[in-house]
Amino acid sequence: MTAETGLAALWLAAALAALQALLGALALRRAMPQATTAIRAVAVVQGALAALAMAALIAAFLDSDMSVALVATNSHSAKPWLYKFAGAWGNHEGSMLLWVTILGLAGAAVARFEHRLAERTLVATLAAQATIALGFYAFLLFASNPFARLNPAPPDGAGLNPLLQDPGLAFHPPTLYAGYVGLSVAFSFAVGALVTRDVGPAFARAMRPWVLGAWIFLTLGITAGSYWAYYELGWGGWWFWDPVENASLMPWLAATALLHSVTVLATRDGLRAWTVMLAVVAFSMSMIGTFLVRSGILTSVHAFAVDPRRGSFILVLLLLYIGGALALFGARVGTVRQGKLFEPFSREGSLVANNLLLTVILGIVLIGTFYPIVAGAFDVQLSVGPPFFDSTAGPIALLLVAVMAVGPLLRWRRDEAEAVIQRLFPAIAATLAAGVGVFLLAGPIGVLPLAGVALAAGLAVASVAPLARRNLRRAPLQLWGMVIAHLGIAVSLAGMAISTAYTQETLLAVGVGDPARVAGYTVRLEGVRPLVSDNWTAIEGRLSVTDGDGQSFVLRPQVRYFTTPVTTTNESAIATMWNGQLYTVLGALGDDGRWQLRLWWKPFVTLIWLGGALIALGGALSLLGHQWRLWRTKQRAEAFT
Amino acid sequence: MKRLALVALLTAVPVAAQTALPPLAYTQLRDPDQERQARGLMETLRCVVCQGQSIADSDADMAGEMRALVRQRIASGEKPAAVRDWLIARYGDYVSYAPPLRAVTLPLWLAPLALLALGLWIARGSFRRR
Numbered sequence: 001m002t003a004e005t006g007l008a009a010l011w012l013a014a015a016l017a018a019l020q021a022l023l024g025a026l027a028l029r030r031a032m033p034q035a036t037t038a039i040r041a042v043a044v045v046q047g048a049l050a051a052l053a054m055a056a057l058i059a060a061f062l063d064s065d066m067s068v069a070l071v072a073t074n075s076h077s078a079k080p081w082l083y084k085f086a087g088a089w090g091n092h093e094g095s096m097l098l099w100v101t102i103l104g105l106a107g108a109a110v111a112r113f114e115h116r117l118a119e120r121t122l123v124a125t126l127a128a129q130a131t132i133a134l135g136f137y138a139f140l141l142f143a144s145n146p147f148a149r150l151n152p153a154p155p156d157g158a159g160l161n162p163l164l165q166d167p168g169l170a171f172h173p174p175t176l177y178a179g180y181v182g183l184s185v186a187f188s189f190a191v192g193a194l195v196t197r198d199v200g201p202a203f204a205r206a207m208r209p210w211v212l213g214a215w216i217f218l219t220l221g222i223t224a225g226s227y228w229a230y231y232e233l234g235w236g237g238w239w240f241w242d243p244v245e246n247a248s249l250m251p252w253l254a255a256t257a258l259l260h261s262v263t264v265l266a267t268r269d270g271l272r273a274w275t276v277m278l279a280v281v282a283f284s285m286s287m288i289g290t291f292l293v294r295s296g297i298l299t300s301v302h303a304f305a306v307d308p309r310r311g312s313f314i315l316v317l318l319l320l321y322i323g324g325a326l327a328l329f330g331a332r333v334g335t336v337r338q339g340k341l342f343e344p345f346s347r348e349g350s351l352v353a354n355n356l357l358l359t360v361i362l363g364i365v366l367i368g369t370f371y372p373i374v375a376g377a378f379d380v381q382l383s384v385g386p387p388f389f390d391s392t393a394g395p396i397a398l399l400l401v402a403v404m405a406v407g408p409l410l411r412w413r414r415d416e417a418e419a420v421i422q423r424l425f426p427a428i429a430a431t432l433a434a435g436v437g438v439f440l441l442a443g444p445i446g447v448l449p450l451a452g453v454a455l456a457a458g459l460a461v462a463s464v465a466p467l468a469r470r471n472l473r474r475a476p477l478q479l480w481g482m483v484i485a486h487l488g489i490a491v492s493l494a495g496m497a498i499s500t501a502y503t504q505e506t507l508l509a510v511g512v513g514d515p516a517r518v519a520g521y522t523v524r525l526e527g528v529r530p531l532v533s534d535n536w537t538a539i540e541g542r543l544s545v546t547d548g549d550g551q552s553f554v555l556r557p558q559v560r561y562f563t564t565p566v567t568t569t570n571e572s573a574i575a576t577m578w579n580g581q582l583y584t585v586l587g588a589l590g591d592d593g594r595w596q597l598r599l600w601w602k603p604f605v606t607l608i609w610l611g612g613a614l615i616a617l618g619g620a621l622s623l624l625g626h627q628w629r630l631w632r633t634k635q636r637a638e639a640f641t
Numbered sequence: 642m643k644r645l646a647l648v649a650l651l652t653a654v655p656v657a658a659q660t661a662l663p664p665l666a667y668t669q670l671r672d673p674d675q676e677r678q679a680r681g682l683m684e685t686l687r688c689v690v691c692q693g694q695s696i697a698d699s700d701a702d703m704a705g706e707m708r709a710l711v712r713q714r715i716a717s718g719e720k721p722a723a724v725r726d727w728l729i730a731r732y733g734d735y736v737s738y739a740p741p742l743r744a745v746t747l748p749l750w751l752a753p754l755a756l757l758a759l760g761l762w763i764a765r766g767s768f769r770r771r
């Protein structure tokens with residue numbers, strides 16, 4: 001029954017999405033006040049029904065109901081509870097259902113909570129949101145039904161990819177999807193504003209919290225995904241420029257640019273057409289990312305087995321929505337009055353530079369990611385990877401960091417170079433000191449890591465400078481948000497640069513009792529023992545680690561053998577110190593009876609993810625600050641009347 | 642089905658952890674400079690049977706064999722660029738994560754500069770003329 005309930009809810013949600021689009025069109029054509037009231041209610045119910053479908057799928061997974069085809073092919077009754085739950089989206093159909101559920105919930109949230117947007121624009125926005133949802137409901141119902149039954153039901157399921165059997169699966173996909181799909185709201189806002197020709201500061205102020213919310217989730221999702229890959233894949237890498245990672249980075253870059261341009265539109269009524277364009281681009285990147293991952297073009301841990309027909313279906317949806325939005329943009333951009341013009345040397349000038357550089361990085365990542373696919377279509381096989389992205393996007397990203405240090409110290413409208421240099425003096429000093437200090441003390445390292453360390457120090461100082469000589473208690477929360485987010489970039493950059501430059505590696509084969517050394521730590525394999533769990537067996541190594549001061553502790557890396565499906569995974573054992581991580585992996589047993597051991601010392605690597613968390617925290621503070629000010633203004637207005 | 646389960650169970654015991662790969666697949670070169678060169682090179686070579694991983698961070702046997710090969714050639718005094726060229730000659734451009742500069746990759750390598758120029762030209766429009 002559960003599966004049928006889910007399927008029925010999905011059909012009903014699709015029907016309501018159609019109704020929602022229709023009501024929107026009616027309300028916009030002739031001013032029908034009933035339609036305007038109804039559309040909000042329909043959007044809320046549509047979101048609730050999508051959530052009900054998702055809940056039904058989760059219930060089927062928790063029950064290990066093997067008569068549901070999706071459960072049979074992706075789950076197993078012996079799997080721990082958490083992976084049955086999270087396994088609901090650890091496959092193609094389930095992840096698409098999660099995607100659509102969040103789309104529906106985002107629409108419901110707009111219908112329920114958005115009161116600042118002009119009514120007609122809101123109606124157009126909800127109609128646009130429903131149109132997107134309709135396409136993806138159709139995709140689920142006709143090409144990826146998660147509730148299809150299997151008769152006869154097999155005795156047990158085929159199991160979940162062991163690489164996904166990690167607590168990360170419960171957190172990373174929903175967070176990332178909330179970010180991806182949250183950007184649909186910005187897209188629908190942009191379409192709505194183009195339809196009603198209502199692009200201005202009020203529109204920007206209404207859109208800002210939605211963009212900010214999606215961006216926070218996106219930041220958290222990418223950070224979590226990076227840490228998950230780092231400890232799960234067993235080789236200590238945290239970013240691979242893998243197409244799937246790029247697919248999550250592209251919407252983030254677009255959303256970051258949008259976040260800043262929306263501020264320019266809200267405060268200075270500039271960058272009108274550009275902001276609308278970015279809102280369209282940001283969600284387009286989310287959809288392209290989904291397409292890229294779900295089309296079967298790629299093989300990766302993210303790309304569940306899918307047939308190419310589904311790829312074509314998503315491609316058509318993509319062309320329809322992105323093409324439609326761009327066509328609307330092209331048709332209406334003439335009626336969007338050009339925004340105010342700026343002096344180049346001003347806060348808004350620096351924000352234009354921010355947008356320019358972020359968009360160029362986005363373009364580089366987009367071209368680098370799709371180039372091999374396009375070349376493949378012409379029978380040219382090539383790979384585009386870290387060397388390309390590091391050498392092209394890297395320098396531009398560092399330039400962006402420099403702009404980020406200067407920007408917040410510039411005044412709106414116009415500023416004087418001399419005054420700015422004076423305000424920047426501590427940051428410039430920090431940059432030089434860190435650069436020269438690292439070069440002298442630690443010897444030559446690569447140009448990019450050296451520039452990274454130096455600029456991270458400069459940015460860290462510059463990012464807190466806007467708080468200087470202010471009463472910290474009275475500084476608005478939004479200002480704190482910006483300071484902490486920019487500081488987070490500095491922290492993350494420092495972690496990337498230092499760990500890239502100074503990682504130490506020891507790879508060797510050891511017998512029991514043999515010592516191995518890495519960065520002042522002595523690691524001894526004291527023994528191995530077998531382990532058995534619900535759905536895997538393992539060999540666990542017992543490593544006794546002694547640091548330079550004679551303190552010792554134990555690490556226990558494992559090699560796990562899964563039977564459904566047959567896979568081996570390395571579970572790294574990591575010791576976190578204040579100044580870095582000791583990362584240990586137990587490898588295979590050699591013919592000579594010695595075990596392979598992989599040891600890394602990764603100085604300050606944790607700063608990468610700490611920085612990511614700070615960036616998201618900054619976003620959250622900024623969001624709170626804006627909402628708080630809104631609430632207080634309302635309170636005051638009420639007290640006054 | 643049952644036989645399959647049995648095979649799975651057999652392969653799941655520690656015997657499967659044994660490896661017949663050459664030692665250099667999982668151990669370093671003695672000379673730290675040579676190891677650094679090898680490491681830098683391995684990070685930019687694609688494991689041709691994996692799902693988008695470099696040979697420096699893959700558990701696949703194929704990646705292990707390629708690592709051993711890279712280390713052997715570096716140890717015998719070859720320059721990393723020469724090793725890369727040799728691998729490209731053997732496996733094609735696909736093996737290198739750094740696309741070599743050719744007619745087909747020219748647009749790729751020019752794209753960043755073109756984008757920057759285009760961006761500057763567009764951004765110019767939002768500033769007041771002096």
